[in-house]
Amino acid sequence: MNPFAQKKIFLEALQALRLKKKPKETATKTDASVCPSCKESFSKNALEKSLFVCPDCGHHFSISAQTRLDMLLDAKSVRFLNRRLQGGNPLNFPSYEAKLAALRSETGIYEAVVTAVGKIGGVKVVVCVLDSRFLMGSMGTAVGEKITRAVEYATHARLPIIIFSASGGARMQEGILSLFQMAKTAAALERHADAGLLYISFLTHPTTGGVTASFASLGDVILAEPRALIGFAGPRVIEQTIRQTLPDGFQRSEYLLEHGFVDAIIPRGEMREAISRLLALHGRTTA
Amino acid sequence: MTTPKPRTAADRVALARNPLRPSVTDYIDHLFTGFFELCGDRRQAEDASILGGLAFYKGTPVTVIGHRKGKTLEENLRMNFGMSSPEGYRKAQRLMRQAEKFKRPIITFIDTPGAYPGIEAEARGQGEAIASCLALMSRLTVPTIAVVTGEGGSGGALALGVADRIFMLENAVFSVLSPEGFATILWKDASRSQEAAEIMRLTAQDLLTLGVIDGIIHEPPNGAHEEPASVYLALDAVLTRELSVLCAQSGDALRKSRYKKLRAIGNRKEAL
Incomplete structure (x- = not known):
């Protein structure tokens, strides 16, 4: 992935966290990652938006x-x-x-x-x-x-x-x-x-x-x-x-x-x- | 007479662990006078696996600190076979600070399988205790000499080894981890420890070649326990010579050259 695009996602996610807002959902189901802690699966995109922290259980990837x-x-x-x-x-x-x-x-x-x-x-x-x-x-x-x-x-x-x-x-x-x-x-x-x-x-x-x-x-x-x-x-x-x-x-x-x-x-x-x-x-x- | 077979690294590991080898208490008895043991880390407990105290070396007061494993089963248990807990490393730090206050040189004797891996040791900050030893030793303004007499196992050994001069007995070993641990981590098979010993470059000669230590104290043909008196004599000569050189330097100069020395380890062309 383009590193600038990824960086933009991180900065938006941090901004959203500061404003206690849920980041926009644009998840694609391609390349899903499974949380090793709660076994829930997420798209790479959703994980990036959560800074690679499991949105369900808070596990830090x-x-x-x-x-x-x-x-x-x-x-x-x-x-x-x-x-x-x-x-x-x-x-x-x-x-x-x-x-x-x-x-x-x-x-x-x-x-x-x-x-x-x-x-x-x-x-x-x-x-x-x-x-x-x-x-x-x-x-x-x-x-x-x-x-x-x-x-x-x-x-x-x-x-x-x-x-x-x-x-x-x-x-x-x-x-x-x-x-x-x-x-x-x-x-x-x-x-x-x-x-x-x-x-x-x-x-x-x-x-x-x-x-x-x-x-x-x-x-x-x-x-x-x-x-x-x-x-x-x-x-x-x-x-x-x-x-x-x-x-x-x-x-x-x-x-x-x-x-x-x-x-x-x-x-x-x-x-x-x-x-x-x-x-x-x-x-x-x-x- | 037949020519003895060359000694392998695994042979030296076995010799380094031989319970008959002279220990820190033997070195204190034969090289120093008026030893006064000091106990406790002033925070938690006394850890008998590290012996510390004051003594005269040829009339000069010095601080002596060393690992000890014990010679009887009762002692082994009390000293945890030379595997120290955070209290031991914190006692060592206390005695080093004290040595600095009174401008006494510090001589350490290293002989440990490694720091103790246990629940309490972790709960009380084993990592922090060792890290603080390294940091403190790097900044001391008094002369420091470390002698690896037996097993120099991992961070628990290094905690007493950040010195101006490091010497090893001919059959002592000093390594990143025990050969058993090394084989377990890299090959998932502790029984390959002999093979690990050969590859690890843990003998005194290896460390001299790698530029980690400053010299080797020779041992009798069958090891230090065969004729300890000759080892005491050889070590005595080295201590006298090195202390006279180091004691002539200012605290600041000692610190600077110790840093320069540390900085150079691993920067030779075979490594970097």
């Missing part, structure tokens, strides 16, 4: 990094950073390069994170968005490097940074080098913090492992989409370790809010406005 940026940033304000940066194959892991090449042509992005400068309601920000279609949004050297460079850019240009996480954690195929990206990104964010700048960490489904145990947990403000799985150890690993079934709602956004690890749960329809307000609250006083 996973969305691509590009779709997220389209929903978040002012029209035509985006400028990508290090768009083509790629990693290598430090372990010589069998068929890793072929897998990456296939994902690149499938998703149209070079790695599991997209980093950009853009504007939200006229306020300039640096944004990183992990894309779960790309090897579960896992962090290898390229993802760590892109995020670090984005943070360094924000520090240098004195801009706020917003990171949307959606990741299985450190990328196995790059071994120990993936693990150290956790330290590298955390260290870059400390320098950003020292400069007195704002970091908003936005957790989306799923955020686990080495991403939860590094940059995702270090925001001045930590927001989460409803019902997102957020944790360090994955639920299966925990079940195998303790040999018990996990309680319902365990490691979901609401559970983290209750336990004091996120500031607020923000449905997708309120994302742009919530971030706008936070940016305003961290702006210079105009008294």
Whole structure:
């Protein structure tokens, strides 16, 4: 689909949400998507209008990094950073390069994170968005490097940074080098913090492992989409370790809010406005 | 005498996990004097899987922090086999901040299968606890030296490993996940852990080649437990040498070069 047309749909949908109006129904029955939560089926068009949130049960569908940026940033304000940066194959892991090449042509992005400068309601920000279609949004050297460079850019240009996480954690195929990206990104964010700048960490489904145990947990403000799985150890690993079934709602956004690890749960329809307000609250006083 | 077979990575994983290997308490007994243990994270609990405290190293007060697994079954259970909870990482942070206040160098000993995957650990913010350790260690203004003595498992190991200098014992391993976990995730088959160990590049020599660590402490032919005294001696020489270099630098210089070092990991041509 034409990206401008899609962006227009998002902006209209956001406008409609603000006015508490139902968006126009022009649904076509072609390429229907089934909600994994309530099993209701919807046309792609209807889902786009609801920002890929199930109109029936409120389930937040996973969305691509590009779709997220389209929903978040002012029209035509985006400028990508290090768009083509790629990693290598430090372990010589069998068929890793072929897998990456296939994902690149499938998703149209070079790695599991997209980093950009853009504007939200006229306020300039640096944004990183992990894309779960790309090897579960896992962090290898390229993802760590892109995020670090984005943070360094924000520090240098004195801009706020917003990171949307959606990741299985450190990328196995790059071994120990993936693990150290956790330290590298955390260290870059400390320098950003020292400069007195704002970091908003936005957790989306799923955020686990080495991403939860590094940059995702270090925001001045930590927001989460409803019902997102957020944790360090994955639920299966925990079940195998303790040999018990996990309680319902365990490691979901609401559970983290209750336990004091996120500031607020923000449905997708309120994302742009919530971030706008936070940016305003961290702006210079105009008294 | 026959020439010994070259040691495989899987052999080293087994050696790294050998319960007879010297542990953090042995290193403290043989390399430091006047050890005074400090307990608790001041928020929730004491986590025995991370030992911390103060000691003299050749007359200089230092902070020592290290994972411990325990040597008897009773100890293993109390120390959760070296798998720490958020309280352990928060205790480590408390002791690191304290070391900074009193301008003491910090020496960490790493030996853990990984952070504990449990309900309470998640409820109390395992991810946040580790993330804060990484962030704090990256900004400390006192010298820090990390020594991987056995198993360097995942984020739970890295939480004590963001140091000015990282050394590994010859048969220690340091990896993104245990070989069992790696095989489970990538091949859905934990029994292929030996194969995983060979491919993961987790030995001391691998990490030196990858530019992640600064040096290797040699072990006796059959491993550190065969003749621990030689390992203490070798480590002692390294600590003395590195501390004298690091203690001569300002806090700001330490921070800057630590960042530069972290920044370079994974940026060699084989990776990026």
